[in-house]
Amino acid sequence: DAGVIQSPRHEVTEMGQEVTLRCKPISGHDYLFWYRQTMMRGLELLIYFNNNVPIDDSGMPEDRFSAKMPNASFSNLKIQPSEPRDSAVYFCASSLRDLYGYTFGSGTRLTVV
Amino acid sequence: GQSLEQPSEVTAVEGAIVQINCTYQTSGFYGLSWYQQHDGGAPTFLSYNALDGLEETGRFSSFLSRSDSYGYLLLQELQMKDSASYFCAVERNTPLVFGKGTRLSVIA
Numbered sequence: 001d002a003g004v005i006q007s008p009r010h011e012v013t014e015m016g017q018e019v020t021l022r023c024k025p026i027s028g029h030d031y032l033f034w035y036r037q038t039m040m041r042g043l044e045l046l047i048y049f050n051n052n053v054p055i056d057d058s059g060m061p062e063d064r065f066s067a068k069m070p071n072a073s074f075s076n077l078k079i080q081p082s083e084p085r086d087s088a089v090y091f092c093a094s095s096l097r098d099l100y101g102y103t104f105g106s107g108t109r110l111t112v113v
Numbered sequence: 114g115q116s117l118e119q120p121s122e123v124t125a126v127e128g129a130i131v132q133i134n135c136t137y138q139t140s141g142f143y144g145l146s147w148y149q150q151h152d153g154g155a156p157t158f159l160s161y162n163a164l165d166g167l168e169e170t171g172r173f174s175s176f177l178s179r180s181d182s183y184g185y186l187l188l189q190e191l192q193m194k195d196s197a198s199y200f201c202a203v204e205r206n207t208p209l210v211f212g213k214g215t216r217l218s219v220i221a
Contacts (some may be wrong), residue, residue, distance in 0.1 A: 033208055043156070043200065043211040050207075091155060100146065101158035102209060 006092050006105035013112055018080040021108045023092030024073055033093045033102065034067055034077050043091070049075065082112045115139035117212035119201055124218045125191055133186045133215045135201035143204040145177050145184040150214070151197045159186070161204070191219050 005024040013019055025032045034046040047057040049069045057067070064083070069075040079086055089109050093102040117137045125131040135145065144163035148156040162168055162177035162184060174187040188195055196219045202209040 031207060035211075042213040045208050045210070048208050055207075093156075100144070100161040100163075100204065102156075104155040104157070106155050 004092055004094050004103050004105035006090075006108055008108060009106060010109045011111070013082055013110070015083055015112055016081040017112075018078065019082045019086075019110060019112075021077040021090050021092075021110070023075045023077075023105060025075070025092070025094030026103055027073065029094035029096050029103075030072075031095045031097065032069060032075050033095075034075070035091045035093065035104075037089045037091060037107075046077070046090075079110075082110075084112045087111050115203055115205065115210050117201055117203060117210065119199075119212045119215045121213065122216045122218070124220060125188075127191055127193060127219055127221050129191050130187065130189050131191060131217065133188075133199050133201075133217070135184050135186075135212060137182050137184075137201070137203050137212075139182075139203050139205055139210070141205045142179065142182075143206060145175070146202045146204055146209060147173075147175055147186045148200045148202060148211070149197050150200065156200060156211075159199075163204075188217075193219050193221070195219050 007022045033048040037043050046059045047067045052069045067077045089107045091107045093104040095102045119135045146161045147159040150156045160175040167176045172189045177184040198214040198216050200211045200214045202211045
């Protein structure tokens with residue numbers, strides 16, 4: 001298995017632009033998580049899905065953030081409009097209910113200037 | 114809510130043993146996990162403790178005391194490649210809640 005695949009690896013965008021981050025979970029995993037990592041706040045959960053259904057999006061900082069999982073093999077996280085304070089590394093992770101341990105993707109380093 | 118406390122930085126000598134502690138406060142506790150993250154990399158799963166006691170996996174061991182809400186990660190025979198950040202994470206159904214991480218520097 002290729003693991004959790006995220007794209008792009010790096011994204012630099014101007015303030016106000018729309019940003020879309022993509023994730024392909026491990027086949028067969030029924031949970032998908034979006035985390036954001038910054039030096040100040042560490043790893044924060046943004047939203048997670050179970051069987052493609054959003055379960056908890058209370059970590060999404062503002063209405064500017066949205067996430068979807070249209071099928072079991074794809075999820076995206078959108079930020080519109082982006083702001084400099086959104087600069088962070090965004091990780092996608094997947095897991096199987098009966099197996100402990102999350103598998104993280106390589107992350108997307110987002111810089112908003 | 115939940116909170117986890119772990120030291121922000123630890124330095125140890127190559128070949129030595131180092132212990133990284135983690136205390137937590139949470140409801141509905143299932144277990145404690147540990148993850149390793151190298152600079153620029155993704156967190157990778159190291160170990161999981163659901164029951165009290167020590168779990169050993171090669172040079173790494175993890176311990177849990179549920180009554181004390183405390184756990185630790187023990188790294189033996191330290192190698193330079195062990196320099197990384199180590200996160201404890203509370204498993205309380207879903208999803209994982211991570212501590213802020215401990216940056217381990219291994220020096221010669």
